Amino acid sequence: MGNQKLYKGSLQTILLRLLETNGKMYGYEITQHVKELTKGELKITEGALYPALHKLEADGLLDVEVVKVGNRLRKYYKLTTFGTKETANKLAEMQDFLKTMQHLANPKFS
Amino acid sequence: MELTQTHIEELYKFTRAHYVEHYDVQTELADHLANDIEQIWSKQPKISFEEARDMSFQKFGVFGFMEVVEAKQKQLGKKYAKILWGFLKEWFSMPKLISTGFLFYFFYSFLDLQTNAIFFIVVVLLLVIIETVLGIRLLKKAKQRFKAKKRKYLLEEIIFKTGVFNTIVLFANFFQFINFTEGITAIWGKCVVAGGFTLAFFFSYITLIVIPQKAEELLKETYPEYKQLNAL
Numbered sequence: 560m561g562n563q564k565l566y567k568g569s570l571q572t573i574l575l576r577l578l579e580t581n582g583k584m585y586g587y588e589i590t591q592h593v594k595e596l597t598k599g600e601l602k603i604t605e606g607a608l609y610p611a612l613h614k615l616e617a618d619g620l621l622d623v624e625v626v627k628v629g630n631r632l633r634k635y636y637k638l639t640t641f642g643t644k645e646t647a648n649k650l651a652e653m654q655d656f657l658k659t660m661q662h663l664a665n666p667k668f669s
Numbered sequence: 670m671e672l673t674q675t676h677i678e679e680l681y682k683f684t685r686a687h688y689v690e691h692y693d694v695q696t697e698l699a700d701h702l703a704n705d706i707e708q709i710w711s712k713q714p715k716i717s718f719e720e721a722r723d724m725s726f727q728k729f730g731v732f733g734f735m736e737v738v739e740a741k742q743k744q745l746g747k748k749y750a751k752i753l754w755g756f757l758k759e760w761f762s763m764p765k766l767i768s769t770g771f772l773f774y775f776f777y778s779f780l781d782l783q784t785n786a787i788f789f790i791v792v793v794l795l796l797v798i799i800e801t802v803l804g805i806r807l808l809k810k811a812k813q814r815f816k817a818k819k820r821k822y823l824l825e826e827i828i829f830k831t832g833v834f835n836t837i838v839l840f841a842n843f844f845q846f847i848n849f850t851e852g853i854t855a856i857w858g859k860c861v862v863a864g865g866f867t868l869a870f871f872f873s874y875i876t877l878i879v880i881p882q883k884a885e886e887l888l889k890e891t892y893p894e895y896k897q898l899n900a901l
Contacts, residue, residue, distance in 0.1 A: 586697065587704035605701065606730045610740030617744035625696075625894035630674045632894055634697050 570603070570611050572653050575620065575638065575646040583624060583637040586612065612636055620645050670710050672703045676718055683722060689734050692820040693892055694741050698734060702726065741823060745891075749827045752887060756875045757868075772870060776863035796870070797837075803877045804833040810881075824891050828884050832876035839869055 577592060578584055584592070589612075590603050615621045620642035624635045638646065672680075680699040689695050705725040706718065713721075726733065760769045779788050811829035815821045880887070888895050 585700065587701050591708075604730065605728050606732065606736045609697070609737040613737075613740040613744040617747045623893065625892070628700075629671065631672075631677050631700050631703055632696050633700050 569653060570607060571615060572649040574611060574615065575642065575649055578621070578636060578638050579643065579646045583635040585633050585635050615642070670707065670714065672706060677703060680722070684734065687734050689738055690821070691823040691826065693822050694738055698737065745824050745827055748824065748891065752880060753875055756879055757871055760871050769867060773863050773867045776866045777859055780859040780862055800836060800873050800877065804837055807833050807877060807881055822888060822892060822895070825884065825888055828880055828887065832880060836873045836876050839872060
């Protein structure tokens with residue numbers, strides 16, 4: 560819980576990965592899904608989630624779909640073709656980052 | 670417990686009271702609040718709608734909905750720039766490139782007269798007057814449009830208002846440029862100034878005439894719900 564700042568730089572990659580796995584999702588669903596997956600370790604705040612989604616939409620990585628659910632409208636986000644390609648790139652970048660961090664945290668002296 | 674239609678309407682009002690003016694942003698926030706209120710109620714069924722709503726709103730942090738609104742403005746500002754650039758590019762490919770060439774030559778010829786800047790001032794002044802008239806007409810149209818529909822989308826506001834202000838500011842600044850035109854003798858200098866005026870002319874034409882004419886088409890393309898909501 561105290562290390563939320565460490566996740567901040569990876570928020571967009573997390574969102575892309577979630578949408579890649581789940582197809583289409585709406586904002587609230589994303590926050591709940593992340594909370595569940597990480598057992599409450601990562602809480603995506605509302606103030607960070609929507610700006611990140613809107614940025615990804617502006618960059619052409621996400622597309623939107625609006626559906627009437629009960630008595631209200633719901634906005635779903637899904638990956639575009641470009642978004643799918645970028646998800647693979649961003650995940651690869653994240654893996655490299657994790658490897659580097661692991662080296663730094665546990666240096667092997669030979 | 671599920672929220673009623675009255676609750677949803679209350680949530681729209683609540684977002685509006687917290688400086689979210691546009692229907693597209695309001696819709697996303699109202700749904701988010703509604704989901705969270707239902708979640709809160711599932712754990713604390715005895716608390717009122719207002720209490721649950723305020724608990725949910727607090728999760729947006731000290732700035733409330735501001736960050737969401739700013740991000741949306743940036744996103745749609747970027748989209749508008751892309752639309753504008755798309756129309757501008759048309760004037761630099763055939764067959765429209767011929768008209769662009771003529772316009773450039775028109776501005777260049779005025780600079781080439783070398784008498785004084787008065788001709789140029791008259792031309793620019795004329796363009797500014799035309800633009801102001803078109804801008805005012807567009808703003809009036811926007812006012813009527815928003816009043817009739819009772820809801821406005823962020824991109825709609827950018828199309829009908831921001832574009833107008835940008836154009837007026839752009840041409841007003843060009844007046845300062847006129848001071849330099851008198852001393853320009855080098856061909857490249859005249860080309861730069863004439864090129865600048867040609868670009869500004871197209872910028873104004875696209876923002877004041879072309880994009881507003883295509884507003885419905887652009888709104889339908891941006892907002893999937895636009896068509897069905899306007900049919901209601």
